[in-house]
Amino acid sequence: MSAEKKTNNRAKKKRELKGLFNMWLLNNAQACIYSLGQYMRQPVNNLLMTAVIGISLALPASFYVLLDNVRSVSAGWDGSLQITLFLQNDISDLDALSFAKQLDADPRIESTNLINRDDALAEYRSLSGFADALDALDENPFPNVIIAHPKITDGSQPEIDLLIVDLEAMPEIDNAQYDSQWIQRLFHLLDIINRVVIILSAMLATAVLLIVGNTIRLAIHNRRSEIEISKLFGGTDAFIQRPFLYSGFWYGVFGGLIAWLLITIALQILDKPVRELANLYGSQFKLSGLGFKNSSILLLIGVFLGLGGSWVSVKRHMRAIEPL
Protein backbone atom coordinates (compact mmCIF):
# COMPACT_ATOMS: atom_id res chain seq x y z
CA MET A 1 0.00 0.00 0.00
CA SER A 2 2.59 2.51 1.09
CA ALA A 3 5.00 1.18 -1.51
CA GLU A 4 2.33 1.77 -4.10
CA LYS A 5 1.96 5.30 -2.84
CA LYS A 6 5.69 5.78 -3.09
CA THR A 7 5.82 4.72 -6.73
CA ASN A 8 2.84 6.92 -7.39
CA ASN A 9 4.66 9.83 -5.83
CA ARG A 10 7.73 9.08 -7.81
CA ALA A 11 5.76 8.95 -11.03
CA LYS A 12 4.14 12.23 -10.12
CA LYS A 13 7.48 13.84 -9.40
CA LYS A 14 8.79 12.56 -12.69
CA ARG A 15 5.82 14.05 -14.51
CA GLU A 16 6.35 17.35 -12.75
CA LEU A 17 10.03 17.40 -13.67
CA LYS A 18 9.15 16.61 -17.24
CA GLY A 19 6.62 19.41 -17.23
CA LEU A 20 9.20 21.83 -15.84
CA PHE A 21 11.69 20.75 -18.46
CA ASN A 22 9.15 21.19 -21.24
CA MET A 23 8.33 24.64 -19.92
CA TRP A 24 12.00 25.52 -19.79
CA LEU A 25 12.38 24.35 -23.35
CA LEU A 26 9.34 26.31 -24.42
CA ASN A 27 10.57 29.44 -22.62
CA ASN A 28 13.92 29.17 -24.33
CA ALA A 29 12.41 28.64 -27.74
CA GLN A 30 10.16 31.65 -27.15
CA ALA A 31 13.03 33.87 -26.01
CA CYS A 32 15.15 32.69 -28.93
CA ILE A 33 12.47 33.51 -31.50
CA TYR A 34 11.51 36.70 -29.71
CA SER A 35 15.04 38.07 -29.70
CA LEU A 36 15.40 37.14 -33.36
CA GLY A 37 12.24 39.16 -33.97
CA GLN A 38 13.73 42.07 -32.03
CA TYR A 39 16.84 41.76 -34.16
CA MET A 40 14.83 41.91 -37.38
CA ARG A 41 12.84 44.86 -36.11
CA GLN A 42 15.86 47.16 -36.34
CA PRO A 43 17.62 45.69 -39.36
CA VAL A 44 19.91 48.64 -40.15
CA ASN A 45 21.21 49.19 -36.63
CA ASN A 46 21.68 45.52 -35.97
CA LEU A 47 23.25 44.86 -39.34
CA LEU A 48 25.83 47.58 -38.70
CA MET A 49 26.53 46.12 -35.29
CA THR A 50 26.83 42.65 -36.75
CA ALA A 51 29.09 43.89 -39.54
CA VAL A 52 31.49 45.32 -36.95
CA ILE A 53 31.48 42.00 -35.13
CA GLY A 54 31.86 40.11 -38.40
CA ILE A 55 34.88 42.15 -39.48
CA SER A 56 36.46 41.75 -36.06
CA LEU A 57 36.08 38.00 -36.40
CA ALA A 58 37.11 37.95 -40.05
CA LEU A 59 40.46 39.68 -39.48
CA PRO A 60 42.11 37.08 -37.26
CA ALA A 61 40.34 34.25 -39.07
CA SER A 62 41.72 35.37 -42.42
CA PHE A 63 45.21 35.60 -40.91
CA TYR A 64 44.81 32.03 -39.81
CA VAL A 65 43.76 31.00 -43.29
CA LEU A 66 46.77 32.82 -44.73
CA LEU A 67 49.11 31.21 -42.23
CA ASP A 68 47.58 27.85 -42.95
CA ASN A 69 48.25 28.28 -46.63
CA VAL A 70 51.81 29.45 -46.11
CA ARG A 71 52.39 26.44 -43.90
CA SER A 72 51.02 24.07 -46.49
CA VAL A 73 53.40 25.58 -49.05
CA SER A 74 56.40 25.50 -46.77
CA ALA A 75 55.59 21.98 -45.63
CA GLY A 76 56.70 20.93 -49.11
CA TRP A 77 60.01 22.64 -48.45
CA ASP A 78 60.85 20.39 -45.61
CA GLY A 79 62.19 18.11 -48.31
CA SER A 80 64.71 20.70 -49.38
CA LEU A 81 66.23 20.67 -45.93
CA GLN A 82 69.22 18.69 -47.05
CA ILE A 83 72.69 17.95 -45.86
CA THR A 84 75.39 17.58 -48.46
CA LEU A 85 77.96 14.96 -47.41
CA PHE A 86 81.30 15.05 -49.23
CA LEU A 87 82.92 11.64 -48.84
CA GLN A 88 86.64 11.02 -48.46
CA ASN A 89 88.43 10.73 -51.76
CA ASP A 90 89.59 7.19 -51.09
CA ILE A 91 86.07 5.81 -50.76
CA SER A 92 85.27 3.71 -53.75
CA ASP A 93 81.96 3.95 -55.61
CA LEU A 94 80.88 0.64 -54.19
CA ASP A 95 81.74 1.63 -50.62
CA ALA A 96 79.90 4.91 -51.12
CA LEU A 97 76.78 3.02 -52.13
CA SER A 98 76.85 0.78 -49.07
CA PHE A 99 77.61 3.75 -46.87
CA ALA A 100 74.55 5.53 -48.25
CA LYS A 101 72.47 2.47 -47.36
CA GLN A 102 73.97 2.53 -43.88
CA LEU A 103 72.93 6.16 -43.46
CA ASP A 104 69.45 5.33 -44.70
CA ALA A 105 69.05 3.07 -41.73
CA ASP A 106 69.68 5.95 -39.30
CA PRO A 107 66.34 6.93 -37.77
CA ARG A 108 67.18 10.61 -38.07
CA ILE A 109 67.55 10.39 -41.81
CA GLU A 110 64.58 10.19 -44.10
CA SER A 111 66.37 9.33 -47.32
CA THR A 112 69.69 9.62 -49.09
CA ASN A 113 70.72 10.23 -52.60
CA LEU A 114 74.16 9.26 -53.89
CA ILE A 115 75.78 11.43 -56.54
CA ASN A 116 78.52 9.43 -58.16
CA ARG A 117 81.78 11.37 -58.74
CA ASP A 118 81.79 10.42 -62.43
CA ASP A 119 78.23 11.60 -62.87
CA ALA A 120 79.09 14.80 -61.10
CA LEU A 121 82.00 15.35 -63.40
CA ALA A 122 79.94 14.65 -66.49
CA GLU A 123 77.23 17.00 -65.37
CA TYR A 124 79.67 19.72 -64.50
CA ARG A 125 81.42 19.29 -67.80
CA SER A 126 78.24 19.79 -69.78
CA LEU A 127 76.87 22.61 -67.69
CA SER A 128 79.85 24.70 -66.70
CA GLY A 129 81.61 25.30 -69.99
CA PHE A 130 84.93 24.49 -68.35
CA ALA A 131 85.22 21.22 -70.24
CA ASP A 132 88.68 22.07 -71.57
CA ALA A 133 89.99 23.02 -68.18
CA LEU A 134 88.70 19.77 -66.72
CA ASP A 135 90.34 17.79 -69.49
CA ALA A 136 93.62 19.31 -68.44
CA LEU A 137 93.30 17.65 -65.05
CA ASP A 138 94.37 14.05 -64.99
CA GLU A 139 92.16 13.14 -62.09
CA ASN A 140 88.46 13.62 -61.32
CA PRO A 141 88.40 16.46 -58.76
CA PHE A 142 84.89 15.59 -57.53
CA PRO A 143 84.42 13.41 -54.51
CA ASN A 144 81.45 11.10 -54.12
CA VAL A 145 78.60 13.04 -52.60
CA ILE A 146 75.61 11.87 -50.60
CA ILE A 147 72.62 14.15 -50.24
CA ALA A 148 70.87 13.28 -46.97
CA HIS A 149 67.36 14.46 -46.17
CA PRO A 150 67.01 14.61 -42.44
CA LYS A 151 63.75 13.56 -40.86
CA ILE A 152 62.06 16.79 -39.77
CA THR A 153 60.10 16.73 -36.60
CA ASP A 154 59.62 20.45 -36.18
CA GLY A 155 62.57 21.79 -38.10
CA SER A 156 64.40 22.54 -34.90
CA GLN A 157 67.95 23.71 -35.34
CA PRO A 158 69.71 21.95 -32.41
CA GLU A 159 68.54 18.55 -33.58
CA ILE A 160 69.99 19.09 -37.00
CA ASP A 161 73.21 20.57 -35.60
CA LEU A 162 73.70 17.45 -33.55
CA LEU A 163 73.11 15.27 -36.58
CA ILE A 164 75.75 17.18 -38.51
CA VAL A 165 78.30 16.79 -35.73
CA ASP A 166 77.65 13.05 -35.69
CA LEU A 167 77.95 12.82 -39.45
CA GLU A 168 81.22 14.73 -39.58
CA ALA A 169 82.66 12.39 -36.98
CA MET A 170 82.22 9.45 -39.35
CA PRO A 171 85.49 8.40 -41.01
CA GLU A 172 83.89 8.07 -44.44
CA ILE A 173 82.83 11.70 -44.43
CA ASP A 174 85.18 14.49 -45.27
CA ASN A 175 82.78 17.34 -44.79
CA ALA A 176 79.07 17.88 -44.12
CA GLN A 177 77.36 20.98 -45.34
CA TYR A 178 74.03 22.20 -44.34
CA ASP A 179 72.90 25.25 -46.23
CA SER A 180 69.19 25.52 -45.70
CA GLN A 181 69.29 28.10 -43.03
CA TRP A 182 66.86 30.33 -44.85
CA ILE A 183 64.18 27.70 -44.36
CA GLN A 184 64.97 27.68 -40.67
CA ARG A 185 64.57 31.43 -40.68
CA LEU A 186 61.27 31.10 -42.49
CA PHE A 187 60.03 28.63 -39.90
CA HIS A 188 61.01 31.01 -37.14
CA LEU A 189 59.34 33.88 -38.93
CA LEU A 190 56.18 31.80 -39.30
CA ASP A 191 56.32 31.07 -35.60
CA ILE A 192 56.52 34.78 -34.84
CA ILE A 193 53.66 35.56 -37.22
CA ASN A 194 51.68 32.79 -35.61
CA ARG A 195 52.10 34.42 -32.22
CA VAL A 196 51.23 37.83 -33.61
CA VAL A 197 48.02 36.33 -34.98
CA ILE A 198 47.23 34.82 -31.59
CA ILE A 199 47.77 38.17 -29.86
CA LEU A 200 45.70 39.92 -32.50
CA SER A 201 42.94 37.34 -32.15
CA ALA A 202 42.85 37.82 -28.41
CA MET A 203 42.59 41.57 -28.83
CA LEU A 204 39.85 41.37 -31.43
CA ALA A 205 37.97 38.76 -29.41
CA THR A 206 38.05 41.18 -26.50
CA ALA A 207 36.78 43.87 -28.84
CA VAL A 208 33.88 41.64 -29.85
CA LEU A 209 33.10 40.93 -26.20
CA LEU A 210 33.07 44.65 -25.45
CA ILE A 211 31.01 45.51 -28.52
CA VAL A 212 28.37 42.91 -27.73
CA GLY A 213 28.47 43.83 -24.05
CA ASN A 214 27.91 47.47 -24.80
CA THR A 215 25.13 46.75 -27.28
CA ILE A 216 23.35 44.60 -24.72
CA ARG A 217 23.91 47.26 -22.07
CA LEU A 218 22.15 49.77 -24.30
CA ALA A 219 19.35 47.30 -25.00
CA ILE A 220 18.89 46.74 -21.26
CA HIS A 221 18.84 50.48 -20.75
CA ASN A 222 16.29 50.99 -23.52
CA ARG A 223 14.02 48.32 -22.13
CA ARG A 224 14.31 49.38 -18.55
CA SER A 225 10.58 49.89 -18.10
CA GLU A 226 9.88 46.47 -19.56
CA ILE A 227 12.35 44.90 -17.15
CA GLU A 228 10.81 46.75 -14.23
CA ILE A 229 7.31 45.67 -15.13
CA SER A 230 8.42 42.10 -15.67
CA LYS A 231 10.09 42.02 -12.28
CA LEU A 232 6.99 43.53 -10.71
CA PHE A 233 4.79 40.83 -12.15
CA GLY A 234 7.01 38.04 -10.96
CA GLY A 235 9.48 37.53 -13.78
CA THR A 236 12.49 35.57 -12.55
CA ASP A 237 15.98 36.78 -13.35
CA ALA A 238 16.38 33.87 -15.74
CA PHE A 239 13.20 34.82 -17.58
CA ILE A 240 14.17 38.46 -17.88
CA GLN A 241 17.77 37.79 -18.87
CA ARG A 242 16.98 35.21 -21.50
CA PRO A 243 16.02 37.48 -24.41
CA PHE A 244 19.17 39.54 -23.88
CA LEU A 245 21.34 36.46 -23.81
CA TYR A 246 19.70 35.23 -26.98
CA SER A 247 20.25 38.53 -28.72
CA GLY A 248 23.94 38.15 -27.85
CA PHE A 249 23.67 34.68 -29.35
CA TRP A 250 22.20 36.08 -32.58
CA TYR A 251 24.91 38.74 -32.78
CA GLY A 252 27.44 35.94 -32.54
CA VAL A 253 25.73 33.77 -35.14
CA PHE A 254 25.26 36.55 -37.67
CA GLY A 255 28.69 38.04 -36.92
CA GLY A 256 30.21 34.62 -37.55
CA LEU A 257 28.28 34.24 -40.79
CA ILE A 258 29.41 37.66 -41.99
CA ALA A 259 33.02 36.79 -41.12
CA TRP A 260 32.70 33.54 -43.04
CA LEU A 261 31.23 35.38 -46.01
CA LEU A 262 34.02 37.99 -46.00
CA ILE A 263 36.73 35.34 -45.93
CA THR A 264 35.06 33.29 -48.63
CA ILE A 265 34.79 36.34 -50.88
CA ALA A 266 38.40 37.33 -50.22
CA LEU A 267 39.58 33.84 -51.11
CA GLN A 268 37.52 33.93 -54.29
CA ILE A 269 39.22 37.18 -55.28
CA LEU A 270 42.69 35.83 -54.51
CA ASP A 271 42.17 32.39 -55.99
CA LYS A 272 42.99 33.16 -59.63
CA PRO A 273 46.13 35.29 -59.19
CA VAL A 274 47.53 32.85 -56.66
CA ARG A 275 47.00 29.96 -59.02
CA GLU A 276 48.65 31.86 -61.85
CA LEU A 277 51.62 32.70 -59.66
CA ALA A 278 51.90 29.07 -58.58
CA ASN A 279 51.82 28.01 -62.21
CA LEU A 280 54.81 30.21 -62.93
CA TYR A 281 56.69 28.20 -60.31
CA GLY A 282 55.39 25.02 -61.84
CA SER A 283 53.32 24.30 -58.76
CA GLN A 284 49.75 23.04 -58.52
CA PHE A 285 49.25 25.07 -55.34
CA LYS A 286 45.74 26.32 -54.72
CA LEU A 287 44.52 28.46 -51.82
CA SER A 288 42.65 26.32 -49.35
CA GLY A 289 39.57 27.84 -47.74
CA LEU A 290 38.09 27.48 -44.28
CA GLY A 291 36.58 24.09 -44.85
CA PHE A 292 33.72 22.69 -42.83
CA LYS A 293 35.63 22.24 -39.59
CA ASN A 294 37.14 25.71 -39.46
CA SER A 295 33.86 27.29 -40.56
CA SER A 296 32.14 25.59 -37.65
CA ILE A 297 34.87 26.73 -35.28
CA LEU A 298 34.52 30.31 -36.54
CA LEU A 299 30.77 30.19 -35.99
CA LEU A 300 31.22 28.64 -32.56
CA ILE A 301 33.70 31.32 -31.55
CA GLY A 302 31.21 33.93 -32.74
CA VAL A 303 28.43 32.37 -30.67
CA PHE A 304 30.72 32.00 -27.67
CA LEU A 305 31.80 35.65 -27.80
CA GLY A 306 28.25 36.87 -28.42
CA LEU A 307 26.87 34.88 -25.51
CA GLY A 308 29.84 35.79 -23.32
CA GLY A 309 29.54 39.50 -24.01
CA SER A 310 25.83 39.56 -23.32
CA TRP A 311 26.24 37.39 -20.23
CA VAL A 312 28.75 39.77 -18.69
CA SER A 313 26.57 42.74 -19.54
CA VAL A 314 23.41 41.13 -18.20
CA LYS A 315 25.13 40.17 -14.95
CA ARG A 316 26.45 43.69 -14.52
CA HIS A 317 23.44 45.77 -15.46
CA MET A 318 20.33 43.70 -14.84
CA ARG A 319 20.63 43.53 -11.08
CA ALA A 320 20.67 47.31 -10.83
CA ILE A 321 17.14 47.51 -12.20
CA GLU A 322 14.52 47.10 -9.52
CA PRO A 323 10.88 48.06 -9.82
CA LEU A 324 9.73 51.60 -8.93
Add this chain to the structure above:
Amino acid sequence: MIRFTNVYMTYPGGSEALKNLNLHIDSGEMIYITGRSGAGKSTLLKLIALIDRATRGQIIVNGQNLERVRHNRIPYFRRQIGFIFQDHRLLYDRTVFDNVSLPLVIAGYRHKEIRKRAQAALDKVGLLNKINNYPMALSSGEQQRVGVARAVVHRPIYLLADEPTGNLDPALSWETMKLFEQFNQVGVTVLIASHDLDMIKRMKKRIITLKKGRLLTHAGTPIKE
Protein backbone atom coordinates in the same frame (compact mmCIF):
# COMPACT_ATOMS: atom_id res chain seq x y z
CA MET B 1 -4.68 38.43 5.14
CA ILE B 2 -2.10 41.14 5.55
CA ARG B 3 -0.66 42.10 8.91
CA PHE B 4 1.83 44.82 9.80
CA THR B 5 3.29 44.64 13.31
CA ASN B 6 5.42 47.55 14.56
CA VAL B 7 6.74 48.22 11.10
CA TYR B 8 9.32 50.93 10.52
CA MET B 9 10.66 51.92 7.17
CA THR B 10 13.61 54.23 6.85
CA TYR B 11 15.01 54.82 3.38
CA PRO B 12 18.77 54.84 2.86
CA GLY B 13 18.63 58.62 2.54
CA GLY B 14 17.34 58.77 6.09
CA SER B 15 13.72 59.71 5.50
CA GLU B 16 11.41 57.79 7.79
CA ALA B 17 8.55 56.76 5.55
CA LEU B 18 6.73 54.54 8.05
CA LYS B 19 6.87 54.67 11.84
CA ASN B 20 5.59 51.94 14.11
CA LEU B 21 2.83 50.86 11.77
CA ASN B 22 0.28 48.31 12.99
CA LEU B 23 -2.33 47.20 10.53
CA HIS B 24 -4.54 44.23 9.82
CA ILE B 25 -6.29 43.68 6.52
CA ASP B 26 -8.62 40.73 6.14
CA SER B 27 -8.81 38.53 3.10
CA GLY B 28 -11.37 39.82 0.65
CA GLU B 29 -11.30 43.32 2.08
CA MET B 30 -11.27 46.50 0.03
CA ILE B 31 -9.37 49.23 1.77
CA TYR B 32 -8.32 52.79 0.98
CA ILE B 33 -5.03 54.23 2.16
CA THR B 34 -5.08 57.95 2.19
CA GLY B 35 -2.91 60.81 3.36
CA ARG B 36 -0.96 63.73 2.01
CA SER B 37 1.82 63.41 -0.49
CA GLY B 38 4.84 61.95 1.28
CA ALA B 39 2.76 60.36 4.04
CA GLY B 40 4.01 56.88 3.19
CA LYS B 41 1.18 55.41 1.11
CA SER B 42 3.38 54.15 -1.70
CA THR B 43 5.91 52.83 0.79
CA LEU B 44 3.19 50.76 2.42
CA LEU B 45 2.29 49.15 -0.89
CA LYS B 46 5.94 48.63 -1.81
CA LEU B 47 6.59 46.76 1.40
CA ILE B 48 3.68 44.42 0.72
CA ALA B 49 5.07 43.62 -2.74
CA LEU B 50 8.61 43.19 -1.43
CA ILE B 51 9.82 46.01 -3.63
CA ASP B 52 11.47 47.27 -0.48
CA ARG B 53 12.04 45.55 2.80
CA ALA B 54 10.98 47.01 6.14
CA THR B 55 13.73 48.29 8.37
CA ARG B 56 12.05 46.88 11.46
CA GLY B 57 8.90 45.02 12.39
CA GLN B 58 7.00 42.11 10.91
CA ILE B 59 4.86 41.93 7.80
CA ILE B 60 2.79 38.88 7.07
CA VAL B 61 1.14 38.47 3.68
CA ASN B 62 -1.02 35.46 2.95
CA GLY B 63 0.55 33.61 5.86
CA GLN B 64 4.09 34.33 4.73
CA ASN B 65 6.48 36.29 6.89
CA LEU B 66 8.07 38.59 4.34
CA GLU B 67 11.34 38.66 6.19
CA ARG B 68 11.74 34.98 5.36
CA VAL B 69 11.08 35.29 1.64
CA ARG B 70 14.47 34.83 0.04
CA HIS B 71 15.53 37.06 -2.82
CA ASN B 72 15.22 34.35 -5.45
CA ARG B 73 11.69 33.52 -4.26
CA ILE B 74 10.45 37.10 -4.61
CA PRO B 75 9.28 36.62 -8.23
CA TYR B 76 7.04 33.73 -7.21
CA PHE B 77 5.74 35.70 -4.25
CA ARG B 78 4.84 38.62 -6.50
CA ARG B 79 2.74 36.45 -8.80
CA GLN B 80 -0.06 36.58 -6.24
CA ILE B 81 -0.20 40.36 -6.61
CA GLY B 82 -1.51 42.66 -9.31
CA PHE B 83 -0.30 46.27 -9.61
CA ILE B 84 -1.89 49.40 -10.94
CA PHE B 85 -0.08 52.74 -11.19
CA GLN B 86 -1.04 56.31 -11.67
CA ASP B 87 1.16 56.59 -14.76
CA HIS B 88 -0.15 53.28 -16.18
CA ARG B 89 3.32 51.97 -16.92
CA LEU B 90 2.32 50.21 -20.09
CA LEU B 91 4.89 49.07 -22.60
CA TYR B 92 4.35 51.41 -25.48
CA ASP B 93 6.07 49.29 -28.11
CA ARG B 94 3.68 46.40 -27.48
CA THR B 95 0.07 45.92 -28.36
CA VAL B 96 -2.67 45.99 -25.77
CA PHE B 97 -2.82 42.21 -25.98
CA ASP B 98 0.92 41.85 -25.37
CA ASN B 99 0.73 44.23 -22.43
CA VAL B 100 -2.13 42.40 -20.81
CA SER B 101 -0.68 38.95 -21.37
CA LEU B 102 2.71 39.78 -19.85
CA PRO B 103 1.93 38.39 -16.36
CA LEU B 104 0.70 35.16 -17.96
CA VAL B 105 3.76 34.84 -20.15
CA ILE B 106 5.90 35.35 -17.06
CA ALA B 107 3.99 32.67 -15.18
CA GLY B 108 4.50 30.26 -18.07
CA TYR B 109 0.95 29.78 -19.30
CA ARG B 110 0.38 28.13 -22.62
CA HIS B 111 -0.39 30.25 -25.61
CA LYS B 112 -4.04 29.20 -25.91
CA GLU B 113 -4.67 29.82 -22.23
CA ILE B 114 -2.95 33.22 -22.47
CA ARG B 115 -5.18 34.30 -25.32
CA LYS B 116 -8.31 33.17 -23.55
CA ARG B 117 -7.50 34.87 -20.28
CA ALA B 118 -6.21 38.09 -21.80
CA GLN B 119 -9.39 38.35 -23.86
CA ALA B 120 -11.51 37.75 -20.79
CA ALA B 121 -9.63 40.43 -18.82
CA LEU B 122 -9.93 42.95 -21.64
CA ASP B 123 -13.58 42.13 -22.03
CA LYS B 124 -14.03 42.81 -18.33
CA VAL B 125 -12.62 46.34 -18.68
CA GLY B 126 -14.52 46.91 -21.92
CA LEU B 127 -11.54 47.07 -24.23
CA LEU B 128 -11.78 43.85 -26.19
CA ASN B 129 -12.18 45.86 -29.39
CA LYS B 130 -8.79 47.53 -28.78
CA ILE B 131 -6.88 44.31 -28.31
CA ASN B 132 -4.57 44.87 -31.28
CA ASN B 133 -4.04 48.58 -30.76
CA TYR B 134 -0.93 50.15 -29.36
CA PRO B 135 -1.36 52.01 -26.05
CA MET B 136 -0.52 55.34 -27.68
CA ALA B 137 -3.71 55.10 -29.70
CA LEU B 138 -5.79 54.94 -26.50
CA SER B 139 -7.06 57.68 -24.25
CA SER B 140 -5.65 58.02 -20.76
CA GLY B 141 -8.74 56.38 -19.26
CA GLU B 142 -8.46 53.47 -21.67
CA GLN B 143 -4.77 53.08 -20.91
CA GLN B 144 -5.62 52.93 -17.23
CA ARG B 145 -8.10 50.16 -17.93
CA VAL B 146 -5.46 48.23 -19.90
CA GLY B 147 -3.35 48.55 -16.75
CA VAL B 148 -6.25 47.17 -14.71
CA ALA B 149 -6.69 44.25 -17.11
CA ARG B 150 -2.98 43.48 -16.83
CA ALA B 151 -3.19 43.61 -13.04
CA VAL B 152 -6.00 41.06 -12.79
CA VAL B 153 -5.31 38.80 -15.76
CA HIS B 154 -3.33 36.28 -13.71
CA ARG B 155 -6.07 36.23 -11.02
CA PRO B 156 -4.00 37.62 -8.17
CA ILE B 157 -5.03 37.38 -4.53
CA TYR B 158 -4.10 41.00 -3.96
CA LEU B 159 -4.68 44.04 -6.06
CA LEU B 160 -2.47 47.01 -5.17
CA ALA B 161 -3.33 50.32 -6.78
CA ASP B 162 -1.14 53.39 -6.23
CA GLU B 163 -3.12 56.54 -7.00
CA PRO B 164 -4.93 54.79 -9.84
CA THR B 165 -7.24 57.70 -10.57
CA GLY B 166 -4.74 60.53 -10.24
CA ASN B 167 -4.87 61.30 -13.93
CA LEU B 168 -8.54 60.64 -14.55
CA ASP B 169 -11.56 62.92 -14.50
CA PRO B 170 -14.18 62.27 -11.79
CA ALA B 171 -16.49 60.19 -13.96
CA LEU B 172 -13.67 57.91 -15.10
CA SER B 173 -12.30 57.71 -11.58
CA TRP B 174 -15.65 56.55 -10.33
CA GLU B 175 -15.86 53.91 -13.05
CA THR B 176 -12.40 52.64 -12.14
CA MET B 177 -13.36 52.39 -8.49
CA LYS B 178 -16.47 50.48 -9.41
CA LEU B 179 -14.34 48.13 -11.46
CA PHE B 180 -12.14 47.48 -8.44
CA GLU B 181 -15.24 46.80 -6.43
CA GLN B 182 -16.23 44.12 -8.93
CA PHE B 183 -12.93 42.38 -8.53
CA ASN B 184 -13.26 42.70 -4.79
CA GLN B 185 -16.67 41.07 -4.97
CA VAL B 186 -15.16 37.94 -6.51
CA GLY B 187 -12.71 37.67 -3.63
CA VAL B 188 -9.69 39.78 -4.50
CA THR B 189 -8.23 41.78 -1.61
CA VAL B 190 -7.93 45.34 -2.90
CA LEU B 191 -5.65 48.07 -1.50
CA ILE B 192 -5.94 51.49 -3.05
CA ALA B 193 -3.70 54.43 -2.21
CA SER B 194 -5.48 57.64 -3.06
CA HIS B 195 -5.93 61.17 -1.83
CA ASP B 196 -9.25 61.71 -3.59
CA LEU B 197 -11.20 61.85 -0.33
CA ASP B 198 -14.58 62.82 -1.71
CA MET B 199 -14.77 59.83 -3.95
CA ILE B 200 -13.30 57.47 -1.39
CA LYS B 201 -15.96 58.36 1.10
CA ARG B 202 -18.70 57.63 -1.41
CA MET B 203 -17.33 54.10 -1.87
CA LYS B 204 -18.17 53.29 1.73
CA LYS B 205 -15.17 51.09 2.36
CA ARG B 206 -12.68 51.05 5.14
CA ILE B 207 -10.26 53.96 5.05
CA ILE B 208 -6.95 54.30 6.81
CA THR B 209 -5.00 57.55 6.90
CA LEU B 210 -1.27 57.99 7.11
CA LYS B 211 0.36 61.14 8.37
CA LYS B 212 4.12 61.45 8.23
CA GLY B 213 4.45 57.70 8.31
CA ARG B 214 2.09 57.09 11.22
CA LEU B 215 -1.36 55.55 11.14
CA LEU B 216 -3.86 58.24 12.00
CA THR B 217 -7.19 56.43 12.23
CA HIS B 218 -7.97 53.06 13.62
CA ALA B 219 -9.28 50.24 11.57
CA GLY B 220 -12.89 50.68 10.59
CA THR B 221 -13.19 54.24 11.80
CA PRO B 222 -14.31 56.63 9.05
CA ILE B 223 -11.93 59.45 8.45
CA LYS B 224 -12.35 62.86 9.97
CA GLU B 225 -9.75 65.54 9.35
